[in-house]
Amino acid sequence: MSDHSNSRSVKVISHQLEVQHQAGEPLLLSLENAQINIQYHCREGYCGACRTRLIKGNVEYTTAPLAFIDDDEILPCCCEPATDIEISIE
Numbered sequence: 001m002s003d004h005s006n007s008r009s010v011k012v013i014s015h016q017l018e019v020q021h022q023a024g025e026p027l028l029l030s031l032e033n034a035q036i037n038i039q040y041h042c043r044e045g046y047c048g049a050c051r052t053r054l055i056k057g058n059v060e061y062t063t064a065p066l067a068f069i070d071d072d073e074i075l076p077c078c079c080e081p082a083t084d085i086e087i088s089i090e
């Protein structure tokens with residue numbers, strides 16, 4: 001059973017994987033739960049270590065990101081998908 005209002009599809013293009021994200025937790029956690037090796041340090045949006053390319057869709061930040069990111073980059077440690085998204089992890 002899936003509740004579409006609480007679950008978003010996260011396609012990780014670089015890993016050819018699709019992960020389900022449950023609302024209420026950082027995107028980083030969903031990626032870790034799927035055994036995706038992603039770098040992180042602060043987990044609070046200021047170090048930039050988790051920087052990830054957003055290919056499609058939108059995210060919303062639970063904490064305003066302080067690290068510098070490009071227009072097509074997101075910080076998975078402090079955001080959640082607002083739509084189904086596609087990302088690429090270097």
Ligand code: FES
Pocket residue numbers: 039040041042043044045046047048049050051067075076077078
């Ligand atoms: S882990 Fe530091 S900005 Fe995401």
